[in-house]
Amino acid sequence: MKKNVLIIGAGGVAQVVAHKCAQNNDVLGDLHIASRTKSKCVAIIESVQAKNAMKQEGVFEAHQVDATQSDQVAALIRETGAEIVINVGTAFVNMHVLDGCIETGAAYIDTAIHEEPDKICETPPWYANYEWKKRDLCAEKGVTAILGAGFDPGVVNAFARFAVDRLDEVKSIDIVDINAGSHGKYFATNFDPEINFREFTGVVYYWEDQQWKETTMFASGHEWDLPVVGKQMAYQSGHDEVHSLATNYPQADVRFWMGFGEHYINVFTVLKNIGLLSEHPVTTAEGQEVVPLKVVKACLPDPASLAPEYTGKTCIGDLVKGTKDGAEAEIFVYNVADHKDAYEEVGSQGISYTAGVPPVAAAMLIADGTWDAGTMKNVEELDPKPFFTILDRIGLPTRIRDAEGDRPWNA
Amino acid sequence: MKKNVLIIGAGGVAQVVAHKCAQNNDVLGDLHIASRTKSKCVAIIESVQAKNAMKQEGVFEAHQVDATQSDQVAALIRETGAEIVINVGTAFVNMHVLDGCIETGAAYIDTAIHEEPDKICETPPWYANYEWKKRDLCAEKGVTAILGAGFDPGVVNAFARFAVDRLDEVKSIDIVDINAGSHGKYFATNFDPEINFREFTGVVYYWEDQQWKETTMFASGHEWDLPVVGKQMAYQSGHDEVHSLATNYPQADVRFWMGFGEHYINVFTVLKNIGLLSEHPVTTAEGQEVVPLKVVKACLPDPASLAPEYTGKTCIGDLVKGTKDGAEAEIFVYNVADHKDAYEEVGSQGISYTAGVPPVAAAMLIADGTWDAGTMKNVEELDPKPFFTILDRIGLPTRIRDAEGDRPWNA
Incomplete structure (x- = not known):
């Protein structure tokens, strides 16, 4: 049972993820949020506190990280004891965050495909350009990685x-x-x-x-x-x-x-x-x-x-x-x-909401073992019913x- | 009789001015062109030579100048012996070029109102914000300054x-x-x-x-x-x-x-x-x-x-x-x-042409004395008929x- 969660990113979707993790911190555990700009993380935690969103007393801490550096991500995972990483930072950091998870054994969830800043619309299928190249490594190391677990994809x-x-x-x-x-x-x-x-x-x-x-x-x-x-x-x-x-x-x-x-x-x-x-x-x-x-x-x-x-x-x-x-x-x-x-x-707003709620449902399914696949999966490769059941309950x-x-x- | 001409600027309008000055260098005299980037001036002179546009043998030289510095403009006027300055540089340099003319006694012609980079659409009448503040000084020093002598204004x-x-x-x-x-x-x-x-x-x-x-x-x-x-x-x-x-x-x-x-x-x-x-x-x-x-x-x-x-x-x-x-x-x-x-x-193209031909006609009218007013004038304050007569002949x-x-x- 993996529990403690590290959220990467501090934009509109991260705000939703933070609130939803807080509302379900009985299923999840300690919560951490990190981005390039720590003050944005602090502001998100303040908004969680303002809504009194934590279901039960618990940890929610802000951190600074350069998520383009997988060693920084790995160090932060170790420091926070995070077992699940919800990556809702810019799509440019995905592979670096995934590498940090593979190194530490933490489960990885993202909501959009990896992108390189200077490339657009690469050869289909897009996942084969980056993510799927790490599939065998995830399987070998028993690392759960759920790709594209927002709304669309997800x-x-x-x-x-x-x-x-x-x-x-x-x-x-x-x-x-x-x-x-x-x-x-x-x-x-x-x-x-x-x-x-x-x-x-x-x-x-x-x-x-x-x-x-x-x-x-x-x-x-x-x-x-x-x-x-x-x-x-x-x-x-x-x-x-x-x-x-x-x-x-x-x-x-x-x-x-x-x-x-x-x-x-x-x-x-x-x-x-x-x-x-x-x-x-x-x-x-x-x-x-x-x-x-x-x-x-x-x-x-x-x-x-x-x-x-x-x-x-x-x-x-x-x-x-x-x-x-x-x-x-x-x-x-x-x-x-x-x-x-x-x-x-x-x-x-609603677009951030639809993107931010599903990765928290995915984290909850990893936490209870249902989706803790021990390898890399796209969402259609996992049983949708427990996912729908949680989403019904938490807002979608x-x-x-x-x-x-x-x-x-x-x- | 003022003759030698210094063109300030090296854009599309300056290209037309250069060609038209060359085509009329029997009425005008030595020709000079200066801008921030000397290579652009050299390219314009090359295009004049390629069209064999010089009516008679004569000087046409390229120079570098920072036209936001009136002392640099004055020094270049003295160095080149220019008696007429046709300013078709960016509108941000007008007052600095005018100051250089007032300092040296050269006649000044421009095609657009002065602008400061950080201000837009100032109090009407616009000319009163900058140019007309120098009108008394021009009159006192006997300096001819013809404002807005392109097509519109002009x-x-x-x-x-x-x-x-x-x-x-x-x-x-x-x-x-x-x-x-x-x-x-x-x-x-x-x-x-x-x-x-x-x-x-x-x-x-x-x-x-x-x-x-x-x-x-x-x-x-x-x-x-x-x-x-x-x-x-x-x-x-x-x-x-x-x-x-x-x-x-x-x-x-x-x-x-x-x-x-x-x-x-x-x-x-x-x-x-x-x-x-x-x-x-x-x-x-x-x-x-x-x-x-x-x-x-x-x-x-x-x-x-x-x-x-x-x-x-x-x-x-x-x-x-x-x-x-x-x-x-x-x-x-x-x-x-x-x-x-x-x-x-x-x-x-035609827009540059209509803007660039008239200041050359104005320069020719200064050279022959007709418009050498010895003070600051907007174009409607000068006799239009000799202007039309030259414009009829040189393309407009x-x-x-x-x-x-x-x-x-x-x-």
Whole structure:
């Protein structure tokens, strides 16, 4: 039974992770949080204390760490006695944090794929470029590493597994992510603009007819009619979970669709076409070297600042099609979250909430042994039912809609 | 008779000025060009030589100067024996170059109002913030300083004067600047993006009912039907010449209208609303201090690079209304220029051409004594006819359209 938790990162998602760990510190143990800037960690712990979120008395300490240095991560794991590391730092640190876990034997959980600062949209399947290269080492050392355990990737992988298990044959998995909320700003991204835009500037890979295919952002759109949020346009986007699901279910077409309004697409298109979303430095007339994307990020609202005014709901789910008992069958497995509810509970907006709650559920499943696999796993490789059971209880209930209607997954 | 010319600046307009000075070096004398980066000056002289543009054998030398230092400018004026300085450097250097001229007695010509890097759209009339404070000193020392002698400001001030002189009473002066050309890029500005956007981000001042009024960019639009370019939308913009014309013709409403397509307005609006057109530094997550506007400038095409592919025409003119012999009267005084013709003649696009030819005409009028006023003047305070006569000959013919038809100004 692993218990003590070290959270890496101090952004909007880390804030949710911290609150949820505190609310469940009877199942988990001592809590620690570390980032490049210790004061941000202190502020998060203060917000946990302000909400009186600790379920029982216990440790919650802030630390400074340079998570690009695996030896620093390993030293901090040893110092804190952490048995589970929830990595919700920037995607640039993933492999270094994983290395720190492998070195110390701590379990590793992250919510997004590793990225190198100067590369975008590498060869599919993306996980094979970095994470899966360490799979054999994790197995050999008995280290549990759960990759992509946020909402998407994460819960949507579990949605896919759940649906696939109910079918005789799976033909397609379409993941649809709609944020029908409103933050009231001219323009903002819901998480780190740098990571957000990087998702959309490169090749959009998807899996169809048992092969990788390519499109570009906003080139392939479809109107979806979803529970609660209604009819919404969404566009094929590159996303982590396509790469593991296509590997684990090669017989199915796997696509990811993200909802965007016309205004978002217009702003994105202008910035991209001018070159302002580039991660490659330009030189100003004065000779200063600057990465345009980092300047755009500095101009945009801090995603965490959106929370107090954010209203409306998100709907994220998987439409899975296949056959059952010789007939065509389809099922939509989904969650609806509310921005205002999230803010009231943990001081964060709904996008951070949906990303931050699932890795805590994963940590709880490692702590009780259910998901303590002793090797590297993507979420669809683990039993989804105990995951849904915890998520139902801690804020992200799973529902299904199929020919028999719309209901809780276990109804 | 002043003759030798020193050009300050080495951008797209300086290239035109250099070619036109060379083509008229029988009227002018030795030619010199100086900027922060000497190699740019050398390249301009090479392009003059490549076109075999020198009318007669003569001097054309490149120099390095920091034009924000008036003592460096004065030293260079003395070293080169320059009697006329054509300042087409960045608007940030104007007052320093003017000081260098006042110190040495050289005549001064510029094409745009002085700006301080950290201020935008100061109190109207703009010229009173900097240039006109030196008017008495110029008069006392007998120094000729011709302010705003490009196209707009510059030729359009002469258009206004010409029209006002034909009326008994002037009621309004509307300056309309339409670029109906196409550069084939996603987005580009026709001159330095930094200066270009600064024109549009602040208060738009205009003069109506004998008082300063304010609007904002793109808030006040009007469709104009102009010669050659046809029907075009233009929007009230802040522009230098409004500030001198309103002072010299306070009885007239004075407005400036610039043509923009929907695409330009959309891109501008996105960049402005995000804060990317700000001249105030932001700090990136990595702690780098950056002025967003300078990064946008670095991402956009160099205006000079547009020239080879630029096609189409510009139409810039003044619609002047008033009374003549007791009846309402109106006259449109204008020029049409062609981007491709400009490129073929001097290697520049049409916007640089229209801005760069007039100060050379002004220099020729100083050289022959006609405009050697021995004090500071805005262009409408000088006789427009000799100016038009030279402009007709060197590439920017003036036409008029009124109740009697459309014809050359002197037909």
